[in-house]
Amino acid sequence: MAREKSxxxxxxxxxxxxxxxxxxxxxxRELAIFDSENGITAAYARCTHGAANLCDGYFDGTHIECxxxxxxxxxxxxxxxxxPARIALRMIEARVQGDMxxxxx
Numbered sequence: 001m002a003r004e005k006s007x008x009x010x011x012x013x014x015x016x017x018x019x020x021x022x023x024x025x026x027x028x029r030e031l032a033i034f035d036s037e038n039g040i041t042a043a044y045a046r047c048t049h050g051a052a053n054l055c056d057g058y059f060d061g062t063h064i065e066c067x068x069x070x071x072x073x074x075x076x077x078x079x080x081x082x083x084p085a086r087i088a089l090r091m092i093e094a095r096v097q098g099d100m101x102x103x104x105x
Contacts, residue, residue, distance in 0.1 A: 073085060
């Protein structure tokens with residue numbers, strides 16, 4: 001039976017790297033919380049091509065570039081935007097509750 005998702009505290013808002021990707025580990029999950037131009041978004045942190053941690057890549061406020069092979073992803077939607085990345089990131093619903101960023105996991 002599948003476990004029902006619930007909102008989990010992920011990161012105090014004050015710890016969010018402004019205009020960047022913030023790495024977060026919840027249990028065994030390596031996640032990335034993006035302070036994008038369109039608000040806070042979140043995804044699993046591993047590149048779908050080479051498994052590098054995307055939080056180590058360049059983030060321009062909209063797109064995150066993989067530090068290993070320069071694949072590019074839209075941090076708002078997860079869409080793969082440049083080769084060699086072809087598979088979208090697995091995005092996670094995010095919200096701000098008070099002074100905490102929460103993720104639906």
